[in-house]
Amino acid sequence: MGLLLGSAHYLLAAVVFALLVRAVTGKKAIRRNGEPLRNPPNTLPLVGNGIQFLQPRWNLLSWFDRCQRQFGYETLALTVPTLPPGVLIHDPQNLDYVFKHEGLFTKGNFVKTRSWDLFGNGIINADGDFWKLQRKAGLSFLNTANLRVLTDVALPQYLSESVKELQSTKPNQVVDLQDIFHEITTKLMGKMAYNMEMHFSSPFSSSFDHASGCTAQRFQNPLYPLTELFFGRKFRKSVSIVKKFGLEIVSRAMEDQKAFQDEDGSKTTSFSSSSSASDKLDQISGSLIQSLLSAIPDSPSTVADAALTYLSAGRDTTGQALTWTFYLLLSHPEVLSKIRSEVDSVLSQQQQPLSSEDLPPRPGCCPSHLPSSPQSQCPTPSQSFTKPYDSTPQSPLKSAKPKQNSVLVWCLWAMQRSKLTWGKDADEFNPGRFLDSETGRLAHKSAAEFPVFYGGARTCLGRRMAEGIAVQVIPAVAYLFDFERGWGKGERRSGSSLTLPMGGGCLFL
Template identity: 75%
Template sequence: MGLVLGSAHYLLAAVAFALLVRAILGKKAIRRNGEPLRNPPNTLPLVGNGIQFLQPRWNLLSWFDKCQRQFGYETLALTVPTLPPGVLIHDPKNLDYVFKHEGLFTKGNFVKTRSWDLFGNGIINADGDFWKLQRKAGLSFLNTANLRVLTDVALPQYLSESVKELESAKPDQVIDLQDIFHEITTKLMGKMAYNVTPLPFPFLSMEMHFSSPFSSSFDHASGCTAQRFQNPLYPLTEFFFGHKFRKSVSVVKKFGLEIVSRAMEEDAKKAAPVSASSSSPSEPPPPSTEQLDSISGSLIHSLLSAIPDSPETVADAALTYLSAGRDTTGQALTWTFYLLLSHPEVLAKIREEVASVLAQQPPNTGFSPTLFTPRVAPYALAVFYEALRLFPPIPFEIRQCQAPTTLPDGTFLPRDSVLVWCLWAMQRSRLTWGEEAGEFRPGRWLDGGGRMVMRGAGEFPVFYGGARSCLGRRMAEGIAVQVVPTVGWLFDFERGWGGGGERRSGSSLTLPMEGGLPVFVRRREVG
């Protein structure tokens, strides 16, 4: 009954909004070579494709996939009453054009107004100088030296802690692998970017599972923010039913400001003169610990240096980077092992690669995650990339034109028109990926010599492209080529959920697995 009422309210709002938009923008028609664009399947009068956007996210992604399978690379008219007039693009050439003209295609007011409460002036909303300052801070944090500390010191430490947790699992105990992987990425970002492991307040601790107040609050706020893009009446519904959302945002914001406050205190202490009594000699820390401590908090300090007069903006930026570094990689690893559960032949090849690497080590060399890099473990990296292809952490994107332009396929877009592309659908395109596009085939990423073969951003836009290309790509690769071989080599897994059905993603800005990835785990008899 609630769904019926919600749909009825949506239809009324949609019709009114559609008439208003047409009155304002009707003279600026989207055309391709002078002709109107074709409509996607299930387009209705007045409400257009709005009902599709009202569907659960998994259904919406399936509809996007249906569009590309039916129309190929053709650009389609997208009519959603909560959006300005827009298009749905599938052609990699069009997407490359978007990436190359970053200033022309921005998030726009439609996206910013819906994501503002959670992310504020964070980099995903920022343009101009704010964006440049935050990106520069991110580049400084993710330099080669810091990435080396991540892969050689921090990641092995946190990965070994997760291995011990898996080893302690009882035979009949269900373990959530999504929780395990997010614990690793949370600790990495918490220590290296913000130096907050742990915080002095238990409810703000970065060393947490999904049940912790911060994680659950962030996940709830992210889900509500995602629903804003599908619910045209969200200001009204949140006014009556948004208490939990507002409370969740408050917890998240408090966490961000606490990170900034601690970093400012550290900067003040470093600037203060050191007294003789406080400089007494002490036992030096181990070299690895000293390396990690030397760069801990480097991102938050870079952000403070770049934006010294706005703690709130620094907090927004910090939380945006936290989400990017924690959620996307952790979710990608979750989907990777979900696929491996159904493809034991792929897991067997990963183990063959691990065995080959171990065989090349000097005698009595123990197993260490640091043995695995993108160069020596290309198949493991290919498995990760194939999982990213089928389950992209950001499944679809929305941009808005800041000036009239024409796409390479001849589609004219007036100012303020919207572009939507669905990575979920594009990366299942047979035109781009061949007849087996819907299948899990890591070998497609390798050449005849077993070396990785990368695709252009237009074909594989998981890491975006152009000036806004993902800063964390090398970090994600470094994490994946240690976690996938290590966990895949040391443990056997069995499904821990009943029914044998597929796992799905719930409502979120990213692609978390709804209900996690429950498994039974057993330690293998290996070195």
């Protein structure tokens, strides 16, 4: 033990010395029109913004928000002694340029080295042809016919099961809506994408959540190789469980593939009018993993990485967006009342009572309130890319001249609170901001203004799926249930993760 502590002291001393040397020798400042970019608030000598990145996640998000409130759309310099030069952008025009020039801005080693243990060769780390293969598989899975089965067959079934679970609760029993929503999205992805029965309560889910939190901390803690050496045992165990589950998905899919080939090898996704709902669901179940196996036939571990990445994207982001949406809706009963009135209007035209067996699967229920607010739709709170090339075409970023291998950062959490973009009421919960004042229809917001589904070549493939889930789940749960807050005073905050889970859950009575 003494030897271990002694080694730790030497390692820590070496790291501190390296930080000081790098800080003192300095890095070439990123300039705009010959002048160095201004520093954000709380920038310190030697350590720059390093202390901010070591803060708890909620404090870091608040700091990013403070940056945009103080400097508006101005591009700022980020400095952390152990990292390449950084640029922080808030201007939608700059983000639009990044989206439109995907080839100039890659994930780079800064992102890949930190996310590799969890996601490996998954699409989140992939570039070039390998990224295209995985994206093509995702497009095949999320085709129009499959999405119709999701909205008309699978989702009503799993939503009905969750409604029955809620209806069976005892008076004053505490319910975590975050778990309810994640159970729905986990079942959907498990059945449709992988032809497996999956539940949010499985050991895989808790292991993935822990691994995701530790991976997120790597982006904040420049000393993570050292801290994980002594405190990373649970993280390594969690990653092992996640990887084992990914290989199990692939193994099951290969067995399904072999069984199918042994039958007649002529599976089809065209449905006849006589096909039952369960037949339609069974015919497309596992279509994502089968597409990945066809695209990457010689590497089960790579297919597993891709499958796990899609599972997280399809399960976590949608479930978390629903959680934060209901958190805000139940804090603003006047908006909740409008949704219920809209559901009433739709149901009155049906002339039939609503039950858990006949939930409204139509997008006609509450499309106008779906976006709810910039504050609630931020499943991935920050992004960073590396600029691998030293040349950049004419662009809004050109005057800032980012250096080769510099890190480009934007924080969706902060951008969605910008009064320059959203007006003076940006801090208020105002779903009406998404409606055209004259027509009452959904107002268009560009991907750069509202980048919750990303933009450009990497636009989120699952947007239509997420919206299809939301327009069923929101009206059904809002209409059928009355909730009371199940925690004390104070606001809910995000837990540590690569996405945006609600710390402590969304508890209601």
